[in-house]
Each structure stands twice: as structure tokens, then as C-alpha cells.
Amino acid sequence: MRLDQGAKTEDLPSEKDSPTSANVETMQEFGQLRLPSTESNLHVMTIVGQIEGHMILPPQNKTTKYEHIIPQLVAIEQNPKIEGLLVVLNTVGGDVEAGLAIAEMLATMSKPTVSLVLGGGHSIGVPIAVGARYSFIAETATMTIHPIRLTGLVIGVPQTFEYLDKMQERVVRFVVNNSGISTECFRELMFRTGELARDIGTVVIGKEAVQARLINEVGGLAQALAKLRQLCRGGE
Template identity: 45%
Template sequence: MEKDKETKATEEREGSQVNQNVVDFGSAMTKTAHGTVYTLAIIGQIEGHTAAPNGTKTTQYEHMLPLLAKLEESREVDGILFLLNTVGGDVEAGLAIAELIAGLTKPTAAIVLGGSHSIGVPLAVAAQRSFAVPSAAMTIHPVRMSGTVIAAPQTYNYFQRLQERIVAFVAGHSRISAEKFQALMLAKDDMAADVGSVIYGEEAVHLGIIDQLGGLREGLDWLYRKMNETRG
């Protein structure tokens, strides 16, 4: 009887922790027959060194970086599922998150739901396997910066080098070439008031940016297979 009470208390604590994680980080840890899956949402604007305005949905990189490091080190987590619906945001913060995701050794899958725009594109391809639902959208455009810009050659050189880092990352973690991705960035016919491209789920797969068309079922099926292979 006493053991039943302890078990119930433990389950209640674990349930409370899961609910708090969903509120605080948009995350949840689920134990399955294949192992434990940690699901993490990357939503809204990627917030970097400057706080976003009040009322803006954000993914904060100072939360994401230590959390990802913790997941890599955790003995409890067997696989990680990323759910993406982001408008983009701080370029360097987004690239830092993407680099850390790419460095994870545990099985990782990412599903683009809604959109994964701008710096969200590197985030989408950083996982070991990327998926996109047919209605998903991805906006690809050159690096932009807000605020005061010094009109000097060094500033434009910095923009160019930052853009080259993004192009190299996407090409290195997907099947699209750097040249083709750069061409999508600079396309003139797809966006009314800017250069760049807007592509959707099936087209993203055809271009080689995303690995596979699919949603939650396909993402979890792949993740379960990889987790089973890893376990042995």
C-alpha cells in the first residue's frame, strides 16, 4: 500500500514536470516502447542578443543552447524530435542553435509545420533527417539587418561572409548545392518587394533542401528506427 502511494506520488511529480516543460520550453519527454523521445518546439521569432517586443512569440537561444547540451549528455533521452514553425529572427543566434543541433550524436528528426523561414532554413536541415508537411513554407532570402548600418565596404563584406556561412551550412546538411541555394536567395521573380524565394513542402524536397515529405507519423517512424538501430 505504501509502495503504491510512492509510485503515485512519483508519477504525479513527473506529470507536473512534463506540464511545466511544455509551458516553459514548448517541450515534452515521452517514454515509448522504442525508448524516450524528447520533443522540442522551435516557434515564433528566434530571439538573439536583443529581446523581442512584448507579445512576440519567441525561441530564446540562451535557453536552447544549454538545453541541447543537456539532452546530448542525458542518459534518459534516446532521440530528439524538433517541431518547427518559425518566422526566422536573429541570424547568429539561429545559426548557433543549428550548429548545436547538427552536433548532436543522438538520433534527431525535424518536421517543418507551418513555416521555417529565413534563418529557420538552417534549423530545418540541421537534424539528421528533415521532414516537411505539404503545406509548409520556407522563405529563402539574403541576410538582412535592422538598425543603423555603416555604409562602408567592411559592412558589406561582413554581410557577404555571414551569408556565405549560411549557404555553406545548408549545403553541407542537405542535398542542395551551394550554387543552387544561392540562386534561390537572389531570385527576383518570386517576391514582390524583395529578392529571394518562397518554396513549399514538396518543392523543398524536390530541390534537396528537405529530405522527405511527411508529418508527425513519418518523423516518429524514422526516429524510432534510428533509436532501435542505436540501441542495437
């Protein structure tokens, strides 16, 4: 980028719309074009709001998009400078397929991954949290475990239930295979009545998630990063 162009842009209105002059203007206004070259060997991925998959959700929803996350995971797996990944979750759930896709990608990465549930890791956030090699939950963070719902046009035939059960089973199997929780325990939490106001299921808070063996440990940023560094050094 040539600095001396900056003064000329005012006199040359024809150049104003060119990409070069836009960059010059940016530089004049904010005095920065080059990024510092410090790169972290541990990357962080934040999964917030709704997990967006097949459908673009209305703009009032804060979303984490599948098409952002998946290529980033591929890039992290490939980049030799990146040694580990911290996944920070504060999600209300979202698309089943997108959530499971992210969880599967995390679970099959060769680089160490640590997840940290902060605030909430509900619904489809549960498989993502357990998809990492080691998982943490903040003491005050919650996870809601409840059944998948069918909305919209529902055909009242037994096949509808079977289909729903199949979708449910995908989530249950993934969580059971990637955490210490048993199928019975997870299903019991999922179908418990009397705990949620509008639904059946359970809210587990901090250490309850650890007691159910869903999450490995209660902890915060320091513990999660220490564990990630330990995994990067080859520890278990």
C-alpha cells in the same frame, strides 16, 4: 509535503507567505502535486516565432529563446534515458547567431535528431531544419529563402557589403554542408527576383523543398516519429 497542514493555513496568517503554505494552497486548489513518472524516451523541441538571441525582443513577438534551447540540447545529449529528439519548427526566423548556434548544436549531437517543418521554417529556420540528421516538411509548410538584410545605421562603404556577404556565407555554407542542396542552387533560390512581394528570394512549399534537396522528405508526425525510432534502432 504534509497534507494535514492544509486546514491550518487559514488560522495562521503569518505562515501564509511561506513557500510551504503556497504549495499547500496549490494542492488544495488543484489536487495535484506529484507528476506521473512516465517519461518519454523521445523528446520534442518546438521552435516557434522569432528566434531570440542577443536582443530581447518586444513582448508582442512570440519567441524561442537561445538560453532555453541550448541547455535543453545539452541535457538531451547527456540524459541516458533520452534516445532521440524531434524538432518541430514553425518559425519566422530571427537572430543569425542564435539560429546558427542551435543548428550547429543539433548537427553535432550524437543522438538521432529529426526535424519537422510545420507551417513555416523561414530564414534562419532553414539551417535549423537541415541541422537535424533527417528532415521532414509538411506538404503545406513553407520555407522562405532570402538574403540577410542590414538595418539600422549602415555605413556606405564597400566593407559593409563584404561584412554582409560574410554573414550570408555562414548561413549558405551551413545549409549546403548539412543538406543535399548545392551552393549554386541555394544561392539561386536566395537571389531570385519576382517571387516575393517585398524582397528577393523564394518561397518553397512542401515538396519543392524536397525537390531542391533542401529537406529529405515530405511527411507529418507519423513519418517523422517512425524515422526517429528507426534512427534510434541504429538504422539509417
